[in-house]
Amino acid sequence: MTNLAKIPLAGVIGHPIAHSRSPALHGFWLRRYGLSGHYIPMDVAPADLETTLRHLPKIGFVGLNVTLPHKEAVLKIADVISDRAALIGAANTLIFRKDGKIHADNTDGFGFIANLRQMAPGWSPPSGPAAVFGAGGAARAVVAALIEVGVPEIRIANRSRPRADALRADFGAKLVVYDWLRPAEMLDGATTVINTTSLGMAGKPDSRIPLDGLMPGAVVNDLVYYPLKTAFLAEAEAQGATIVDGLGMLLHQAAPGFERWFGLNPVVDDATRQAVLGA
Numbered sequence: 001m002t003n004l005a006k007i008p009l010a011g012v013i014g015h016p017i018a019h020s021r022s023p024a025l026h027g028f029w030l031r032r033y034g035l036s037g038h039y040i041p042m043d044v045a046p047a048d049l050e051t052t053l054r055h056l057p058k059i060g061f062v063g064l065n066v067t068l069p070h071k072e073a074v075l076k077i078a079d080v081i082s083d084r085a086a087l088i089g090a091a092n093t094l095i096f097r098k099d100g101k102i103h104a105d106n107t108d109g110f111g112f113i114a115n116l117r118q119m120a121p122g123w124s125p126p127s128g129p130a131a132v133f134g135a136g137g138a139a140r141a142v143v144a145a146l147i148e149v150g151v152p153e154i155r156i157a158n159r160s161r162p163r164a165d166a167l168r169a170d171f172g173a174k175l176v177v178y179d180w181l182r183p184a185e186m187l188d189g190a191t192t193v194i195n196t197t198s199l200g201m202a203g204k205p206d207s208r209i210p211l212d213g214l215m216p217g218a219v220v221n222d223l224v225y226y227p228l229k230t231a232f233l234a235e236a237e238a239q240g241a242t243i244v245d246g247l248g249m250l251l252h253q254a255a256p257g258f259e260r261w262f263g264l265n266p267v268v269d270d271a272t273r274q275a276v277l278g279a
Contacts, residue, residue: 010261011040011062013052014067014219021276022065025254029266035245046070050077057096058105063261064094065254069139087170089141093257108138109145110225111253116192118252118268119244120219129193133183133209135163138223139196143169143171146192155186184213193220193236200230205219207232216240225250228277247273 012022012183018041026039033046044052048072056064066074071090078091079101085091091104116123118176128152132139135158146154154171157178159166168175178186187193199207201224209232214220220236233243240265251268266272 005036006060008037008062008261009040009065010037010057010257011042011061012065012067013042013044013049013070015043015045015069017041017067017214020067021250022067022254023070023175025251026258028191028272030262032271033264035262035264035268046073049073050090053077053094053102055098062096063257064096066092066094074102074104076213077118078102080104082106084144087144088137090137090140091153092253093260095257095260105139105256107253107256108141108249109148110256111249111251112142113145113149114209114220114252114255114268115246115248116221116244119248120242122242123192124193124217125149125151128189128215129155130185130192130194131155131157131178131183131190132194132196133207134158134196135160135167136196138169140170142194142196142223143167143175146172147174151192155190157183157186183211187211187213187215189215191215191218193218193241195222195224195273197231198224200224200232202226206230211235211239211241213238214241218240220243222246223249224246244262247276251276 012020022040023041030037074091080103080121082105085104085106088106091106093107095103130146154175155178156164157180159180163179198204218241220241221244222230222232223246224230228245237243
């Protein structure tokens, strides 16, 4: 007879999932801190989502990260939903509680802010308006986080304007909707600029947003992290902006889940970045 404690299991679910950097990240942290545990990628089709979530805790899973296309669907399955996940309308982190309930949370906004604070230490949220390009799920997390840290005005533009209007209806008067084809007006006086679209990602068209109206010294962030320096960031840098790539958001958003599942708050540093970049 053996009386060994169960080794905690966690992972990331999506469809597809082979591209995910999360296994490299969590695997690095588990090795760095000498912790017992495993983190694995799982390709789960939408039709199998609920069955999978109900079964995994029974075989030792303590939680999951969630990526496309499941981030909204898991909210319909979870037993407990955090306020921020409900506000954003999506979850990226699940905790399988000891009482059998599935707790859904969204740490994307936390990761976004932590990345800006780390990579642009002089960033001051109340210093001026933020300009946000895109109005999808990532934009919702970014907008919620910007409001929470005290950005006075959030300007938003999306190629399909109704999605931007819907965002304003959900988040209130701090949001001002701009025409996608008139970015100069959006950038006028903006001290923070964020691309939340997939434009510039490897295999996607480059962003064609002109940044010649950018304030010198503005903090410009692209949520895309492959490549690390997108055309959007390269142009911003040429205009004198402080640029922040999207990799840090991926790293920081993972830390709260790791702490809940494995019991230790991991450090996000250059070694962490290099472990993920080299995966």
